[in-house]
Amino acid sequence: MPTIVVGGRAYECPPGATLLEGLEAHGVPMRSSCRAGSCQSCMVRAVSGDVPEAAQAGLKATLRARNYLLACVCRPTGDMEIVTDDDAITRVPAEVVEIGELTPDVMSIRLRPEAPYEYRAGQFLRLYRDDQTSRCYSLASVCELDRDIELHVTRVPQGQVSNWIHESAHLGQTMTISEATGNCFYVPGKPEQPILLVGTGSGLGSLLGIVRDALRQGHTGPIRLYHGTLRRDGLYGADRIAPLAHEHPNLRYVPCVLREEAPPEGSQGSVVQVALTQNQDLTGWRVFLCGDANLVAGAKREAFLAGASMDAIHADPFLPS
Ligand SMILES: Cc1cc2nc3c(=O)[nH]c(=O)nc-3n(C[C@H](O)[C@H](O)[C@H](O)COP(=O)(O)OP(=O)(O)OC[C@H]3O[C@@H](n4cnc5c(N)ncnc54)[C@H](O)[C@@H]3O)c2cc1C
Incomplete structure (x- = not known):
């Protein structure tokens, strides 16, 4: 059983447990939020011991080089000493x-x-x-x-x-x-690639940022933005999206309302179903998903089944802490 030293004390980490689970089981106070290797709340630094590759996935090269790791996805393979200081995050x-x-x-x-x-x-x-x-x-x-x-x-x-x-x-x-982190952003290089963006509630915020960024960088392929809410008063952003769509005819915006009638330009129903019905073959597409964690997980699966490759699907689930 690997021994983890933290704050000068040694704790045994049960086989198969993550570093986070192992230390929490001993009552060591640990920061955490998404517990899925996404939000980086549980970042710690290894002072000694082997750092599993998976524990550093998504970290900046500078942090990896300094032995920072994510405790929630780190399954220790041997003894380690870590520090839980907050220096990693500016x-x-x-x-x-x-x-x-x-x-x-x-x-x-x-x-x-x-x-x-x-x-x-x-x-x-x-x-x-x-x-x-x-x-x-x-x-x-x-x-x-x-x-x-x-x-x-x-x-x-x-x-x-x-x-x-x-x-x-x-x-x-x-x-x-x-400082900002995360991998859900537009990377230039394939300006003609179709892009599908699906979000719920305040997930529209980052999707709108990604759309503006893609257009700023000269994206010419179709950009389809679907925003879903439960009720009509949950929709927002049309005042900002309309001028963009006017200027860039490759941008299409579809507001979706689940429990009430949608506005004339939109659709009633689940935002994922509407988006996947209107775009049935996602082979070669880039996909961005943002908002409610369950919906994002389901949409990721559906997008993959519709042909999008996993490395072209970028998701930001709003996991509660
Ligand atoms: C990568 C990432 C990006 C995010 N981006 C945004 C964003 O742009 N805008 C935004 O509003 N939020 C976003 N969130 C969610 C945000 O981080 C918080 O979880 C949210 O604001 C709730 O925090 P709180 O302290 O108010 O609630 P807490 O005090 O943490 O929770 C109170 C109670 O509400 C429950 N709860 C928490 N969140 C939800 C939820 N979404 N739905 C239902 N019940 C919930 C909790 O389980 C708890 O019982 C993001 C989360 C992640 C991981």
Whole structure:
């Protein structure tokens, strides 16, 4: 049984358990959120021992080189010593410069970082309520086009961070954010490739950022954007998408409403079903999925079955912490 040393104490990690599970079983306090190797909340650094390759998947080369790893997907193969310091993640203060209501449940918040802040549209950051409490939010802005960072935040009933943002965010306030991370973004190189984007609720934010980024970089292939909500008042963004679609006829936007009648340009029904019925063969397509975690998981499967290759499907499930 591998022995894990952390904070000067040794703990045994049960065979097959992840580092995160093994340490939590001994009551070691560990940060975690998605527990699926995506959000990077559980990043730690190995001081000694072999780091399994899978534990570093998705990390920047600079972090890999420094032996950082994700505890939630690390299954130790031998003894390790780790440090759980937070040095791996740069925190940046950012001023709240604009707040807006997008729907009764979703607000937009614009932040102006106090230091240069680089990101790719569609990545996500962590927003800290305090030292111990943070949540991931996707970037709805485009670094090269927008002066400020934009986030779209859905209020979750009793949610510690989303409610705090909805109730207390105010102009001039300084918030703390992490650097941006994640792999759900547009990579140039195949300008004619068709792109399908499917999102729910505030998942529209990062999809819209990805669309603007793709168009900015000269994407000429069809871009189909499907946004799903339960009720009609959950739709937003048409005022920004319409001018884009006017300027770029390769962009098509379809709002989908599950439980009420859809607007004339949209469809009633499940956003995944509508998107996959209207685009039945996804062979050679690039696919972006964002929002509700169950829906994203189902959509990923459906897109694969419709012909999209797994490495062309980019997903950002909004997994609760
Ligand atoms: C990569 C990533 C990107 C994300 N991007 C966004 C984004 O752009 N916009 C956004 O609004 N959110 C996003 N999320 C979700 C966000 O990180 C938080 O999980 C969400 O805001 C709830 O946090 P909270 O502190 O308010 O609720 P918590 O205090 O964590 O949870 C309160 C209760 O609500 C439940 N709960 C939490 N989330 C949900 C949910 N989505 N649906 C139903 N029940 C839930 C919890 O299980 C708990 O019982 C993202 C998540 C990930 C992992």
